[in-house]
Amino acid sequence: MLNRHVQLADWVDRVQPSPTAMLESTVARYQREGRTVYRLGLGQPDFPTPDRAKASAIEAIQNNFTGYTDTSGITPLREAISRALRRDIGLSYNPDEIVVTVGGKHALFNAICTLCQAGDEVLIPVPYWVSFPEQVKFAGAKPVFVPTDAASGYKVTPESLAPFVNESTRLLILNQPNNPSGAVYSAKELSELADFCLKRDLWVISDEVYSAFVFKPEGYTSIASFPGMRERTVVTNAVSKTYGMTGWRIGYSAAPAAITQAMLRLQSHTTSNPSSIAQQAALAAIDGPQDDLENIRREYAARRDILVEGVRRIRGLACNVPDGAFYVWVDASGWRGQSLAGRVISTADDLADILLTQAGVAVMPGTGFGSPYHLRLSYAVSRDEMKNGLAAMESILGSN
Ligand SMILES: Cc1ncc(COP(=O)(O)O)c(C=O)c1O
The missing domain is CATH 3.90.1150.10 (Aspartate Aminotransferase, domain 1)
Structure with a gap:
């Protein structure tokens, strides 16, 4: 046999x-x-999910908005995301620097597969969200785990990162508010990390899917908002956690045009556009009243x-x-x-x-x-x- x-x-x-x-x-x-x-x-x-998002999806179906869209997502949604990013993290992204993806996980996958490959090392603070190391390994690169502890609030610093950096280190994956620790970095802590990344020539993926849920009065700051960082950061986010829309599968990335074009090339041969109907729902969620x-x-x-x-x-x-x-x-x-x-x-x-x-x-x-x-x-x-x-x-x- x-x-x-x-x-x-x-x-x-x-x-x-x-x-x-x-x-x-x-x-x-x-x-x-x-x-x-x-x-x-x-x-x-x-x-x-907010009623306005549900109504918008129903309307999309009734209006036969059920065909392919641009791989990068519909323009009104990318414009709405651009406005939300300006409001929430103070950064201006053109719609052609934004890709709408099949959930935040997909935005991370596009970014990781575009930024790293075999021979590269990727810094991942511990504890980390479960998919980071697996996506890095899928891309052929090596996850390098940087420990934290309760006393530091489960946060990394330039000092704790430094021993793990060498000439192969390409990227830091920073997720805050953090899943699972709930850690949120202050503007001062982020400014020090930003300086470190600039000095060591590191890219950053800033996973911001929980940015709507910060309980400190200072609110949320993105590492991309520090001088020189927008050019070396891919911001990822999603409507999943913010609007109770995990099943709709809409996320996005915001990044400089060159890397956005490369991520789009990957997306054009894998998922194409996310669901046209879910995009309309996400547009209503992001653009509507946020009270x-x-x-x-x-x-x-x-x-x-x-x-x-x-x-x-x-x-x-x-x-x-x-x-x-x-x-x-x-x-x-x-x-x-x-x-x-x-x-x-x-x-x-x-x-x-x-x-x-x-x-x-x-x-x-x-x-x-x-x-x-x-x-x-x-x-x-x-x-x-x-x-x-x-x-x-x-x-x-x-x-x-
Ligand atoms: C830190 C983090 N990033 C990304 C995601 C993925 O979100 P989505 O459901 O939009 O793919 C999750 C979901 O649990 C998460 O916790």
Whole structure:
């Protein structure tokens, strides 16, 4: 009999599956089986898509706005994104410096595949969002992990980056507000990082998908807004988290024209344009009144305080107060080597498994984010779900 072994491309062995997608499918299975699950694990806003966006999508369908669009997205949407960037981060981008993509993840993929290749090294502060290293490895480049700690607020500095830079270092991926730590950089910290990137001739990908959710009075600053940085930064963002539109799959990049043209070349041979209908919905969301965002921000800030207080009550867990996004990054190293539910806990994966199977609480273990002794809890869920989830956690883990 013939050996029908299939030879797959090298990247298949290099790239790991997304752990967040795996948790989503386990939770969905539990719910189908009728089990109660408190979902503190997922990065899915619980606020619905704005009505104006839904109406605009329905109108697009009724008006047969259902054909291909420009690969880079419809001009009114790129103009609206340009206005939003001027308003939110104080930078002017022409519509031809903007590409509308299939979610923020796709904008990152275009940028990473365009900026780096085999032989290049890419600085990734830990903890990081799960897809950064995998996309870098897909591109053939090497992720270089830069540690941070709770005392520094999980932020990198020129001093902490310097030992990891060499002549192959090409790029820094900066995500703030950070998923999973919630860290937000101040203007002063960003100015120092910007100087460092200029001196070391580094490009930056600035992933800003949580920029609408900053709880410090100073608000959000982009690293691209410092002198000399706009020319060496790709800003990525999306309507996904900001407007409760994760399923619509609309993101974007803003970058100098030369790199934008290169990213478009890649997009023209892969996805082409994102859905024409979803683009109309995104246009209505970005261009309409933004008052709801302030209410959502306030609600997230209140939930953050409830979650932080609840976590700090539970035995063996500790956390900082995050300044942005909608996650609490929980240090669970207190459980290392301890016994629980007849098992010895070696990493937070064990702890997360026990919480899900014995207490019905879904949390993300930190392993996929670069830290096997942390858990990521999300407060993009109702206060009731959060309180019930915390109570279930406390009942199995005990109180401080
Ligand atoms: C830091 C970060 N960047 C990018 C994305 C991707 O967003 P999208 O759903 O728009 O692809 C996510 C989603 O979880 C994220 O947390």
